[in-house]
Amino acid sequence: MFAENIDPILRIFAAKKMLIHALPDWPNLQWNDSVLFPLLTEIRHKQGRLLGRMEGLGFRFRSEAKLSALTDDVIKSNAIEGERLDAEQVRSSIARRLGIEYAGTATPSRNVEGVVEMMLDATQQFSEPLTKERLFGWHAALFPTGHSGLHSITVGAWRKPESDPMQVVSGPIGREKVHFEAPSATKVDAEMDTFLDDFENRPLDPVLKSGIAHLWFVTIHPFADGNGRIGRAIADLALARSDGTTERFYSMSAQIETERKEYYHQLEITQHAGLDVTPWLKWYLECLRRALDRAESGLKAALEKARAWERIAPKLVNDRQRKVINRLFEGFDGKLTSSKYAKLAKCSPDTALRDIKELIERGVLRQDAAGGRSTSYSLADA
Numbered sequence: 001m002f003a004e005n006i007d008p009i010l011r012i013f014a015a016k017k018m019l020i021h022a023l024p025d026w027p028n029l030q031w032n033d034s035v036l037f038p039l040l041t042e043i044r045h046k047q048g049r050l051l052g053r054m055e056g057l058g059f060r061f062r063s064e065a066k067l068s069a070l071t072d073d074v075i076k077s078n079a080i081e082g083e084r085l086d087a088e089q090v091r092s093s094i095a096r097r098l099g100i101e102y103a104g105t106a107t108p109s110r111n112v113e114g115v116v117e118m119m120l121d122a123t124q125q126f127s128e129p130l131t132k133e134r135l136f137g138w139h140a141a142l143f144p145t146g147h148s149g150l151h152s153i154t155v156g157a158w159r160k161p162e163s164d165p166m167q168v169v170s171g172p173i174g175r176e177k178v179h180f181e182a183p184s185a186t187k188v189d190a191e192m193d194t195f196l197d198d199f200e201n202r203p204l205d206p207v208l209k210s211g212i213a214h215l216w217f218v219t220i221h222p223f224a225d226g227n228g229r230i231g232r233a234i235a236d237l238a239l240a241r242s243d244g245t246t247e248r249f250y251s252m253s254a255q256i257e258t259e260r261k262e263y264y265h266q267l268e269i270t271q272h273a274g275l276d277v278t279p280w281l282k283w284y285l286e287c288l289r290r291a292l293d294r295a296e297s298g299l300k301a302a303l304e305k306a307r308a309w310e311r312i313a314p315k316l317v318n319d320r321q322r323k324v325i326n327r328l329f330e331g332f333d334g335k336l337t338s339s340k341y342a343k344l345a346k347c348s349p350d351t352a353l354r355d356i357k358e359l360i361e362r363g364v365l366r367q368d369a370a371g372g373r374s375t376s377y378s379l380a381d382a
Contacts, residue, residue, distance in 0.1 A: 020271050021183050021219050027194060029212060031278045036208065039285040043207055046292040047243060053299055054249050062247060063100045064326070069248040069295070070094050074119050077232050077253035080260055085112055094120065101323065114141035115229070122233040123248055126240035129200050132192065135222075138233060142226045153224040158192065161185045166221050170264045179264055180271035182221035191220045199234075210238035210252075211284035215270060215277060232256070239288075250295035255287050263287075312364055320345035321355050325364065328379050335368065335376030 020026060054062055071091045078085050088106035093116040095102035108116070118138040128134070140156035147153065154160055164184050169176040183191055199213055214235040221227045232253050239252060256263050262283070270280040317325065324344050328336060342352035356377060359365040366380040 019180055020273070020275065021191075023275060025275055027191075027198075027216060028275060029216070029277050030275050031281050032276075035278055036281055036285060039282065039289065040205060040207060043285060043289055043292065044242075046289065046296070047207075050249055050292060050295055050299070051243060051245065051247070054247065063098075065298075066248050067091065067095055067098070067100050067102065068298075069251050070119065070123070072254045073123075073236065073248070073251040074115055074253075076251060076257035077119075077229050078115060080232075080253065080257050080263070081228050085115065090116060098124075102326075110144045114144050117141045118230070118233055119236070122237040123240045124246045126237050126246070130196060130234065130237065132196065135192075135230065138230055139223050139226055142229065148225040155224075158188045158222050159185050159224040163224050168218070168221060168227075168267070170260075177264075179268040180219075182219065188220060188222045192222050195220060199238075206238045206242035207285070207288070208281065210235045210242070210288075211281045212277070213238055214284070215267070215280055218267060219271065249299075250291050252288055252291050255291035255294060259287060259290075317359070317362075317364065318355070320347055320351070321359055321364075324355075325359075325379070335374075336365075336378065337374075337376050341377075 054065060057065065071087065071094055074090050074094070075085050075087055086106060086109075089108040089112045092102060092106050093108040093113055094100070097116065097120055118141045121134075121138065136156040143153065143155045146155045154163070159166060161184070166182040166185070168179045168182060170179065195213075195216055198216075199209070202209075204212075214231045217231040217234055218227060223230065235252060240246065240248070266280055266283045270277060273279070312325065324336070324341055327344060334340075338349060338352045338356060341347075341356060342349050345352060345355065347355070356365060360367060360377070363380050365377045368376045368378055370376065
């Protein structure tokens with residue numbers, strides 16, 4: 001769609017009168033294709049190049065890259081809302097659900113399991129229609145106890161009138177910043193029917209639809225809590241449709257978290273700028289481009305890991321050794337000791353020492369300089 005050129009002064013004047021969702025033509029959002037098309041073309045090219053290069057990694061390394069991207073997505077989407085999740089729990093939950101071998105020891109909490117369940121449903125079942133019932137399921141998964149913090153909330157249903165006015169805020173408790181106010185709860189059911197019908201039935205490039213859907217959903221803010229995370233899951237679902245694969249090699253949420261302040265700024269000014277959402281979509285697409293560039297940089301590490309395994313593979317490491325080596329490649333917290341090895345590989349201390357000795361003899365591991373009780377080991381140089 002092409003937006004009319006509107007005098008900025010008139011736009012500011014109109015914005016002071018009403019929010020975007022209160023405008024007479026809402027939700028007839030408009031944008032300028034000529035501004036967005038070059039960005040959209042570049043993003044499509046980057047998506048295709050990234051997916052093509054990842055294909056060259058082979059199944060095992062693609063699985064590991066997918067695990068890393070999904071873990072990043074879950075952790076950073078929650079971080080945007082000020083919630084910190086345990087990375088080991090998230091990674092372990094995703095790996096188990098996708099059948100990816102992972103030498104993790106953390107037991108995921110109910111909260112982590114719910115967030116992972118929602119994200120995997122969005123990205124792995126992207127071809128399934130987005131429905132009211134599916135969104136209710138996502139919301140229930142996010143809040144398995146029926147509470148947000150210490151407060152009881154309506155779960156698996158649209159927010160109730162008693163929650164009005166629903167304000168979109170960011171920042172720590174006591175210093176929150178109000179960005180805008182959502183439509184009243186009495187309008188949510190009809191608003192969401194229109195949104196879901198548009199999302200599934202309007203013929204539109206899914207990358208563009210991703211940005212529009214996120215803005216539209218967050219504007220409605222249909223739930224008592226969790227709207228940001230669900231809105232980003234909807235955006236990820238549309239991006240998965242654009243890729244045409246369940247393989248995930250980049251994280252939009254991770255990039256948004258990096259640009260969190262600007263993200264909220266863009267959401268706020270868009271709520272007060274009329275129905276022309278070209279500036280929002282331009283920022284969203286540029287943010288996505290940066291997410292793809294970030295993934296491209298990460299590809300170098302994945303390729304180095306693949307080459308390292310080509311060097312290690314002929315040395316016939318056993319399953320325990322392979323699990324621990326993979327953990328070292330992924331980024332190990334602290335130093336690898338025999339006790340940590342035994343815990344990761346789920347073996348006895350004697351077996352751990354024997355495995356380590358074999359890996360040192362084969363040139364896969366090396367003993368670090370400090371010895372004695374603090375003996376630790378690292379991957380040997382190629």
